[in-house]
Amino acid sequence: MREKVIYGLAAAAALFLAINLYRIFLVLPDDALQGPIYRIIFFHVPAALTGFIGYFVALAFSVWYLSSGKLKYDSLAASVTEVALIFSCVNIVMGSIWARVIWGIWWTWDARLTSTLISILIYSGYLMLRRAIDEPTQRARLSAALSIFGCLDVVIIWKSIEWFRTQHPAPVLSIRTGGGDIDPAMEHMIYYNLAAILLLAAALVLVRTRQESMSREIDSLRRMANAVERNVA
Amino acid sequence: MDPHTLTLMYARNFAFMFYGFAAAWVIVALYVISLARRGARLKKELDDVRRLIASEAGEQDFRV
Amino acid sequence: MRSIRQALQVARKDLAVELRTKESLNAAGAFAIVILLLFSFAFDPAAEETRTIAGGLLWLVFAFAGALVFNRGFARELPNECLDALLSSPLSSASLLLGKAVANFAMLLVVEALSLVVFGIFYDMRWWLRFWELAGVFALGTWGISIVGAVFGALTVNLRLRELMLPVLIYPLLIPLLMAAIELTNVLLANGAITEDQWIWVRVLVVFDIVFTALALVLAEIILVN
Numbered sequence: 001m002r003e004k005v006i007y008g009l010a011a012a013a014a015l016f017l018a019i020n021l022y023r024i025f026l027v028l029p030d031d032a033l034q035g036p037i038y039r040i041i042f043f044h045v046p047a048a049l050t051g052f053i054g055y056f057v058a059l060a061f062s063v064w065y066l067s068s069g070k071l072k073y074d075s076l077a078a079s080v081t082e083v084a085l086i087f088s089c090v091n092i093v094m095g096s097i098w099a100r101v102i103w104g105i106w107w108t109w110d111a112r113l114t115s116t117l118i119s120i121l122i123y124s125g126y127l128m129l130r131r132a133i134d135e136p137t138q139r140a141r142l143s144a145a146l147s148i149f150g151c152l153d154v155v156i157i158w159k160s161i162e163w164f165r166t167q168h169p170a171p172v173l174s175i176r177t178g179g180g181d182i183d184p185a186m187e188h189m190i191y192y193n194l195a196a197i198l199l200l201a202a203a204l205v206l207v208r209t210r211q212e213s214m215s216r217e218i219d220s221l222r223r224m225a226n227a228v229e230r231n232v233a
Numbered sequence: 234m235d236p237h238t239l240t241l242m243y244a245r246n247f248a249f250m251f252y253g254f255a256a257a258w259v260i261v262a263l264y265v266i267s268l269a270r271r272g273a274r275l276k277k278e279l280d281d282v283r284r285l286i287a288s289e290a291g292e293q294d295f296r297v
Numbered sequence: 298m299r300s301i302r303q304a305l306q307v308a309r310k311d312l313a314v315e316l317r318t319k320e321s322l323n324a325a326g327a328f329a330i331v332i333l334l335l336f337s338f339a340f341d342p343a344a345e346e347t348r349t350i351a352g353g354l355l356w357l358v359f360a361f362a363g364a365l366v367f368n369r370g371f372a373r374e375l376p377n378e379c380l381d382a383l384l385s386s387p388l389s390s391a392s393l394l395l396g397k398a399v400a401n402f403a404m405l406l407v408v409e410a411l412s413l414v415v416f417g418i419f420y421d422m423r424w425w426l427r428f429w430e431l432a433g434v435f436a437l438g439t440w441g442i443s444i445v446g447a448v449f450g451a452l453t454v455n456l457r458l459r460e461l462m463l464p465v466l467i468y469p470l471l472i473p474l475l476m477a478a479i480e481l482t483n484v485l486l487a488n489g490a491i492t493e494d495q496w497i498w499v500r501v502l503v504v505f506d507i508v509f510t511a512l513a514l515v516l517a518e519i520i521l522v523n
Contacts, residue, residue: 035246040253047257066519086264090257097253101246121469128465132456142452145516146466149448152508153470160473160501200261207268214275221282228289 002210009203016196020189028186040098041186046194047091048116050201052154054084055119059151062144074140075212077147078130079205085123087201092116115158122150136216300392307388307396312403314373321369321404325362329412332358333419342420351422352482355412356475360442362408363401364464367446370397371454380454390517398440398447398513405439427485434485437502438478441509445470448513451520477501 024042031038061077095113096106107113126146133139315321336354340347347354374380383393417424424431449467453459477498484495491499 035243037246037250037253039250043254043257086260090260093256093260094253097249097256101249118469118472125462125466125469129452129456129462132458132462138455141519141522145448145452145520148516149470149509149512152512153473156501156505156508157473160476160497204265204268207272211268211272211275214272214279218275218279218282221279221286225282225286225289228286 002206006203006206006210009199009206013196013199013203016192016199020193020196023189024193028189034102037098037101040094042189042193043197044091044094044098045190046197047087047094049194050197051084051088051091051116051119053198054080054087054201055123055151055154058084058147062147065140066144071136071140071216072209072213074136074144075209075216076205078127078143079208079212081123081126081147082208083201083204085120085127086204087197088116088120088123092120111158115154118157119150119154122153126150136219300389300395303388303392304395304399307393308399308403311370311373311397311400315400315404321366322407325365325404325408326411328365329358329362329408330415332361333412333415337419347420348422348487349483351416351420351486352479352484355416355482356438356479358412358416359405359409359439360468360471360475362412363405363442363446364467366401366404366408367443367450367467368460368463370401370447370450372450372459375454384521390521391514393521394447394451394513394517397450398444398510401443401446401450402440405443406435409435409439422486423488424486426488430491431482431485434478434481434499434502437499437506438474441474441502441506442471444506444510444513445474448509448516448520451517473501474505477505 020042024039028039030036058077058080061073061080065071065073065077092113099108100106126143129146130139130143133142333354336358340350340354371380374383384390413424416422445467446463449463453462453466456462480498481491481495481502484491
């Protein structure tokens with residue numbers, strides 16, 4: 001059953017992406033000021049949103065693990081964090097390439113870029129911590145604690161450096177500006193692509209989670225094998 | 234600005250757009266490949282351990 | 298109230314041990330001075346620009362020295378299974394964590410005082426001009442670092458790569474705190490008053506301290522399980 005869900009999600013994502021790519025490249029016009037490079041926004045923004053949504057979802061799963069004690073929530077938290085990290089990296093790399101053309105520089109220390117970079121560092125630390133602990137329950141417990149700390153810290157970081165004058169383009173999504181700043185066709189494209197990317201992310205998370213549970217099964221089977229060996233010997 | 238410079242700028246703009254998309258795909262592709270390899274390794278390990286258990290169980294029966 | 302008393306007892310024990318051997322204080326203090334020396338090669342002490350980044354230099358020194366102190370914080374309980382004894386005792390995990398944080402705080406303040414004096418000498422900085430405001434900023438900033446250091450000291454105590462994981466984990470988390478502390482320290486060292494705009498950094502310090510202390514106390518049970 002799980003297999004079918006993964007394939008279904010992946011297929012839907014692929015289909016959606018294909019349609020969107022067609023529309024992005026062949027239907028939507030160039031931006032008046034930026035030229036063709038603006039099309040990067042259609043992956044850059046969805047990737048950023050996927051990353052941040054992922055961190056909060058991982059927080060939810062971490063708390064769920066702590067309250068229920070079931071390791072599958074820990075697996076889900078780890079998988080979501082990993083996938084969110086990948087999409088945050090996509091976000092930063094695409095943004096950097098865009099910036100090289102539009103601003104002439106690869107990097108700048110404005111609020112959004114810095115916050116995203118710091119969150120990447122925090123969650124890389126999360127993955128490193130998991131690799132440093134072998135015992136599953138301890139690993140789950142400690143990474144849940146780090147996930148909670150990390151997520152709250154990301155919120156504080158965002159708020160605290162937001163007051164800096166930002167070089168990053170001001171919000172264009174109409175939910176934040178109240179409409180009128182961006183061609184509606186382009187804005188809808190961002191949301192469509194967000195849906196496609198979220199589907200892709202969901203498929204990847206499910207694959208990763210299944211790998212985590214396989215890994216747990218291997219662990220417990222090994223323990224059983226050792227026990228049997230000792231009984232035989 | 235003369236048309237020649239504009240064309241060059243446009244070409245660069247276009248090229249970087251593709252680099253951007255290429256970068257995104259490469260990152261995701263690398264991740265998917267690493268997932269696939271990890272999956273294959275885990276599956277093999279799982280099969281190995283299962284076989285190990287089966288053979289040990291078999292031994293135990295034999296001794297009994 | 299009982300838990301606060303217990304926490305203070307833990308802190309007193311740690312500080313008593315520390316005062317007898319002075320191992321953390323010596324190591325962290327020496328480290329701080331060496332880093333300040335290195336900074337004086339990297340950033341010309343006579344240049345005007347260096348004065349504008351003085352706050353940054355100081356807080357980097359405190360953060361690095363802090364890592365040395367926090368590593369020892371829980372690691373010193375490992376030999377003879379003292380940590381297990383502490384966890385099995387009626388002492389609550391939150392009190393233990395809080396006590397360690399208070400001990401960290403005290404030790405780090407000593408290192409900071411030393412660094413400030415040495416810094417004043419190397420860089421010809423008159424840090425006493427706005428001393429009490431500076432002390433306030435130092436206290437707020439150091440508490441934030443101490444509580445995060447205590448939490449992650451506890452978290453990483455049993456890991457094999459403890460000395461490496463601790464800095465890697467805490468530095469990104471401390472960035473908002475360090476940013477705020479650096480901004481305010483820069484202003485105060487230049488003998489300026491804290492303006493309307495800069496009060497936001499004070500607020501950041503306070504919010505950070507409150508949020509992370511609360512979080513540490515709530516999650517203490519989870520981090521310090523036997």
